[in-house]
Amino acid sequence: MPSPSKRELIVDEALKLFYRHGFHATGVDAIIARAGVSKKTLYSHFRTKDELILATLRKRDELFRNKLMRATERRASEPRDRLLAVFDFLADWFHEKDFNGCMFINAAAEFAEQDNPSHMLSAEHKRLVADYLCEQAELAGARDPVALSHELNLLMEGAIVYAHVMGDKRSAERARDMARMFIDRQFD
Amino acid sequence: MPSPSKRELIVDEALKLFYRHGFHATGVDAIIARAGVSKKTLYSHFRTKDELILATLRKRDELFRNKLMRATERRASEPRDRLLAVFDFLADWFHEKDFNGCMFINAAAEFAEQDNPSHMLSAEHKRLVADYLCEQAELAGARDPVALSHELNLLMEGAIVYAHVMGDKRSAERARDMARMFIDRQFD
DNA sequence: CTCTATGTATACCGATCTGTTTACCTTGGA
DNA sequence: TCCAAGGTAAACAGATCGGTATACATAGAG
Incomplete structure (x- = not known):
């Protein structure tokens, strides 16, 4: 099962980026880079960007x-x-x-x-x-x-x-x- | 020189689309399609989307x-x-x-x-x-x-x-x- | 030691993005 | 009649988008 701390890490970084730059203007690539996480991990916790x-x-x-x-x-x-x-x-x-x-x-x-x-x-x-x-x-x-x-x-x-x-x-x-x-x- | 009515047409359609769907979510392709205008015409009136x-x-x-x-x-x-x-x-x-x-x-x-x-x-x-x-x-x-x-x-x-x-x-x-x-x- | 789970890194997919370019058409004026 | 201006349609460029797949590393449990 997925580690809860990874999920939290992703959400925390997404929070900063979405708040600062907006939702459409922030790509998932920027989020995983800031969170230090692979794209696969992100998509194991969330089905879509939405x-x-x-x-x-x-x-x-x-x-x-x-x-x-x-x-x-x-x-x-x-x-x-x-x-x-x-x-x-x-x-x-x-x-x-x-x-x-x-x-x-x-x-x-x-x-x-x-x-x-x-x-x-x-x-x-x-x-x-x-x-x-x-x-x-x-x-x-x-x-x-x-x-x-x-x-x-x-x-x-x-x-x-x-x-x-x-x-x-x-x-x-x-x-x-x-x-x-x-x-x-x-x-x- | 560019026809003023074309420019107005573009702005009017952009207005509707930007207002309805937002700025980042609206592409120039959607705007020219609705305005019935070629991309070249749009970029002869406006240097960039911004x-x-x-x-x-x-x-x-x-x-x-x-x-x-x-x-x-x-x-x-x-x-x-x-x-x-x-x-x-x-x-x-x-x-x-x-x-x-x-x-x-x-x-x-x-x-x-x-x-x-x-x-x-x-x-x-x-x-x-x-x-x-x-x-x-x-x-x-x-x-x-x-x-x-x-x-x-x-x-x-x-x-x-x-x-x-x-x-x-x-x-x-x-x-x-x-x-x-x-x-x-x-x-x- | 080995198997499995979980992760990373990265390449890739097709679509879409802004913006440029090419080729062709139409129309008005000299 | 011919030419130039301004237009369309469409291909193209290069980047980025969301999302998937592949290959490999690592660590914990039996």
């Missing part, structure tokens, strides 16, 4: 949401404060040297059809982030947690686009200021 | 901003109302059958480096849209037109991402409701 892309997106989803949850829970202990702390997490993320936007927005751009598996997985990721926000909003005792989570999520997406397309990293602070209005409105 | 991509993005920018301005000015005569009408334009756009997100967000996803010409052109497009919003905010007599235009623009980007990645077309209405708060705040 399957590798899906595995990569799943790992990215797991890593990203863990990072988001850890960061916000480290910054703030009260759920209501965590709703704001999400935007501090964004600010840090935007300033990472290899920031290249949201990988799932990028994936949806390259796999435009709504029924494409990679596109669907991207939508699922966004839904899971919104679920986390909703959960925190509930814990905070917001009047309408669902509506609030959608508002905050929409602000996050806007900030990410601003930061990536226009290179304006202050968008995290702007979105944070905007978010405060919607949070406060839930607790008057 | 140059064609840039010309395509320039045309998209022109078409999109004209459509945005016409639609908002048709819907509302007062500048302050136009700021809200932008989100009605978004709603209509999201419901077009060939809606595939914002072509410039998609371009920035495929050409991730900030100094890539296509990425820079995408940033410029976003800046020009923000300029239009700022102009309308000024005409409306907003207290801080620059800040308001950034807020509205960020809401627009968020709504677009929501609509494309998650397929949630109601995001235009949600963003509109959110926008009202920031607009009203400028005129108390």
